[in-house]
Amino acid sequence: MSGAACIGEPVSWLRLERLALAELDAATAATVRAHLDACAACAGAFARIAEDARPLPRLPAVTVDATAPPWWARWRVAIGGIALAAGAAVALVALRPATVAPPPPGGVRVKGAGVVVVRLVRERAGVIAFDPDDVREDDRWKVELTCAPGGAAWVDVAVVQGREVAFPLAPQEVACGNAVAVPGAFRITDGAAEVCVALGPRAADREKLRGGARGGVVCRRLTASGT
């Protein structure tokens, strides 16, 4: 870390990056270069850029099925309607019809966050897929939320397989934004599953969730991949 001070107004990092990319017009580039010749601090900053040879990881391939119906049409959304009916010591998922005004497509309303839209992200052998339909044991899963900045929602993820319900991530409050990744990733073993995302103004009560959550829950069914 350099402690050198600029001789005047520092050349911004954006401008230095654009100089390195040869994106500046000739006059601006000349002005910046003249400053760098006279200013050790900014020359040092530019050197950090020029000398940064760290390789950039390959961008994961993205698969999007343009012919598929919108993801939200394939999610089953139930506000105050999902029931995780308890069995002897375990639970089953049962979805009830919504009894209140239907939520907007793909989202649930959460106090303090407004409409929250959920997206399930799967990484399979380096390929990213959004809201896929199937699962393999080597898949890595994440959940993304989109809601208006300024709000926040508590999120809990339940993976339901037959009579078993697992919670792969800790309940957590997530600040709203565009496609905010819920911290943490998880894997799903043992084949087909239903992934349910519980959203609310506070942490979901898992026992209540098992027995029939009252908050907004979005579920997606995944079939076992044949390959």
Place this chain on the structure above:
Amino acid sequence: MAPASEHEAAYQRFGPALVRKAERILRNREDAVDVVQALFTELIARGAAPVDLPYLYRAVSNRALNVVRDARGRARLLERQQATLAPAPRASGALVVGLDLLARLCDRLDADHRDVLVARYVDELTQDEIAALYGVSRKTVGKRLARVDAAAAALAAEGA
């Protein structure tokens, strides 16, 4: 709609600059790469129109700040932070915005002011550059910057 190859080319061209920018905010490379890759996968998935570096700069700020604002993400960042990824400010007397201060200021500032905070004290943009980048007047930038400075001063006073 831009083909994926255009965004992939943009990732190759602008990715290193964007990762460096995200590193200055998040103070670790792993999260910085995650933020940049997530942005490009989103652009590809949406079939978004081609975008330039200034747009991407703004988008990376938003996404990185989302990580900082998230309570669990913040705790993880504080554990992982690498000071060497954040060079000292070059302007004499400039506010030094470490990860902890950034996180605390994020709690007190709205999105517009957070943008100015990062643009001025992390990316070291001039007020004119900030005005151009966010499409607001220089006067507005000045007002927002004053609010940011006041919030930082208040935090410092509380800690004194």
